[in-house]
Amino acid sequence: xxxxxxxxxxxxxxxxxFFMNFVFAQDNVRxxxxxxVSAYRTETRPGEKNLNFNIVNMxxxxxxxxxxxxxxxxxxxxxxxxxxxxxxxxxxxxxxISGLTYVDNETGREEGKVRRLVKVHFIGERQGFYAFxxxxxxxxxxxxxxxxxxxxxxxxxxxxxxxxxxxxxxxxDQYLIYESMASKEVTIRQSGITYLNVDWEEEDLVTEGSxxxxxxxxxxxxxxxxxxxxxx
Numbered sequence: 001x002x003x004x005x006x007x008x009x010x011x012x013x014x015x016x017x018f019f020m021n022f023v024f025a026q027d028n029v030r031x032x033x034x035x036x037v038s039a040y041r042t043e044t045r046p047g048e049k050n051l052n053f054n055i056v057n058m059x060x061x062x063x064x065x066x067x068x069x070x071x072x073x074x075x076x077x078x079x080x081x082x083x084x085x086x087x088x089x090x091x092x093x094x095x096x097i098s099g100l101t102y103v104d105n106e107t108g109r110e111e112g113k114v115r116r117l118v119k120v121h122f123i124g125e126r127q128g129f130y131a132f133x134x135x136x137x138x139x140x141x142x143x144x145x146x147x148x149x150x151x152x153x154x155x156x157x158x159x160x161x162x163x164x165x166x167x168x169x170x171x172x173d174q175y176l177i178y179e180s181m182a183s184k185e186v187t188i189r190q191s192g193i194t195y196l197n198v199d200w201e202e203e204d205l206v207t208e209g210s211x212x213x214x215x216x217x218x219x220x221x222x223x224x225x226x227x228x229x230x231x232x
Contacts, residue, residue: 036061037070037158041229042144044152054147056229060158062134067181069161071219074121074128076149076156084161084219087125092213096123099178102142102188115183117142120176122217131164133173133180141187155228163220166212175212 104115164172
């Protein structure tokens with residue numbers, strides 16, 4: 001009798017634990033635990049034609065077990081489309097999507113490693129975005145990041161995506177001719193910047209995917225966050 005009861009309790013406990021783990025895993029896949037984002041605005045510099053340069057110290061963490069794309073609209077007052085579709089500029093030119101590499105010179109030099117962060121810039125028909133590709137459990141600290149705006153803003157949007165797809169099907173990494181994934185931990189300061197000089201005419205760099213003409217990009221959105229500027 002007691003052995004049967006103990007067997008039942010043990011089996012029941014296992015089922016409960018399995019169910020809890022299953023629910024937790026499903027919640028992670030749905031993106032319940034999103035990257036944590038904080039931004040401290042240090043100053044706002046006025047430019048020409050009502051353009052403002054919002055200088056921020058920004059931290060983004062990816063607590064997930066899978067890579068994510070973190071997107072920021074090209075202008076801080078803009079919101080990316082709810083349906084996740086951004087039409088490309090016409091006529092399409094390869095200069096409408098570009099990459100910029102930032103190198104963590106200070107931390108990397110201390111550890112004898114090169115830590116890097118790539119910012120992908122997409123210029124669309126009506127609006128664009130900047131995107132960072134973060135690996136699992138990554139942290140990105142960017143001191144002196146510039147957010148552009150055409151009016152005064154107190155917050156900006158961050159969109160978290162599982163994938164960016166060219167024309168709705170081709171993953172953007174199969175289009176880009178450089179590695180987009182950031183290092184797991186990287187701190188960027190204005191002193192350590194290296195540009196990606198991408199020459200689309202070099203045949204050894206061009207892949208089959210990069211020959212694709214972009215009509216639109218589909219953002220496989222997990223969540224959209226509104227990030228207020230914090231005071232130092």
